[in-house]
Structures are given as structure tokens and as C-alpha cells.
Amino acid sequence: MTRPRCCRRIAGEPACKLFKPQGVPMSSIAEVVLELEEYEAIRLADHEGLYQEKAAERMGVSRQTFGRTIEAARRKVARVLVEGLVLRIAVPEAEAANLDTLRQFLCNACAHTWEEPFGTGRPAACPACQGQDFHRVGCTGHSTGPKPSK
Numbered sequence: 715m716t717r718p719r720c721c722r723r724i725a726g727e728p729a730c731k732l733f734k735p736q737g738v739p740m741s742s743i744a745e746v747v748l749e750l751e752e753y754e755a756i757r758l759a760d761h762e763g764l765y766q767e768k769a770a771e772r773m774g775v776s777r778q779t780f781g782r783t784i785e786a787a788r789r790k791v792a793r794v795l796v797e798g799l800v801l802r803i804a805v806p807e808a809e810a811a812n813l814d815t816l817r818q819f820l821c822n823a824c825a826h827t828w829e830e831p832f833g834t835g836r837p838a839a840c841p842a843c844q845g846q847d848f849h850r851v852g853c854t855g856h857s858t859g860p861k862p863s864k
Contacts, residue, residue: 722751722754722773722774722775723754723772723773723774724750724751724754724773725754725757725772727805728753728803728805730803731802731803731805732800732801732802732803733794733800733801733802734800734801735798735799735800738798740800743798743799743800744797744799744800745799745800745801745802746790746793746794746799746800746801746802747790747802747803747804748787748790748791748801748802748803748804749787749804750803750804750805751773751783752783752784752786752787752790753787753803754773755769755773755780755783755784755787756784756787756788756791758772758773759784766780766781766784769784817829817830817831817850818850818851819837819840819848819849819850819851820848820849820850820851821840821842821843821845821847821848822845822847822848822849823840823843823845823847823848824840824842824843824845826840826841826842826843827851828840828841828842
């Protein structure tokens with residue numbers, strides 16, 4: 715039995731989900747599908763210029779998993795560019811509604827809940843009582859599978 719996939723944090727849905735060579739009908743070109751987590755890996759590493767360790771942290775995966783993801787994504791994009799294929803970024807309708815850019819926190823002292831954007835680090839204190847006894851509530855990012863139990 716394979717190990718369940720952990721929750722991957724995806725900052726948001728891509729602005730454009732389909733790219734194709736100009737002047738060529740879609741029906742005559744093969745399509746390559748870029749998974750949403752592969753898109754996010756390219757966005758973090760190549761667009762934002764993050765090192766793999768920091769990008770993996772932002773996605774909530776190990777550096778090794780991020781390395782495999784970015785390698786697969788770059789291979790697909792290279793194939794599309796070299797062979798003149800269609801590139802489609804897969805954003806399943808059911809998962810598009812679950813994209814979330816915020817992390818939720820709960821203060822153990824005053825029971826206040828609040829949200830912070832991904833990638834901003836751990837908050838210094840609870841905004842309601844300034845207490846430091848708080849924790850994350852669940853996985854609010856895009857999930858590509860169940861979060862493994864520890």
C-alpha cells in the first residue's frame with residue numbers, strides 16, 4: 715500500500731489554464747497536462763525565484779518531494795515548448811473551490827480564531843489578547859490527498 719499524499723499548499727488558481735501555439739487548431743495538436751502542484755512549484759521556484767528548501771516549506775512538502783515535482787513540471791514545459799504542444803493546467807472544478815490562500819489559527823487562551831496568508835511566517839501573538847498560546851487549525855491549503863496521521 716502506498717503512503718497517502720500530504721496536503722500541498724497552493725497559493726491560488728492560475729490566471730490562464732491553457733496555452734497553445736498560435737495559428738494551429740487545437741484538434742491537430744497533442745496536449746500536455748500540468749498538475750496544479752507542478753504549476754505551483756514552477757511559480758515558486760522560477761517566477762518567485764525561491765530556493766527549493768524555501769519553496770518546499772511554502773508548499774508544505776519535503777524538499778525531496780518538491781525537487782521531484784519541479785523536475786516533472788520543467789520536463790513537461792520543455793516538451794511543450796520544443797514540440798509545439800498544448801499546455802493545460804489541470805484545476806478540477808471540485809478542487810478549484812477549495813483553493814485557499816489563508817491559514818487559520820486558534821488561540822488557546824481566549825478561543826479567538828483568525829487567518830493569516832501563507833508564506834508570512836508564524837504570527838507573533840493572538841491579535842485579540844496578545845497571547846502566544848495558539849496553534850494552526852487544520853490544513854486550509856489545496857489538498858491533493860488526505861493528510862497522513864502521525
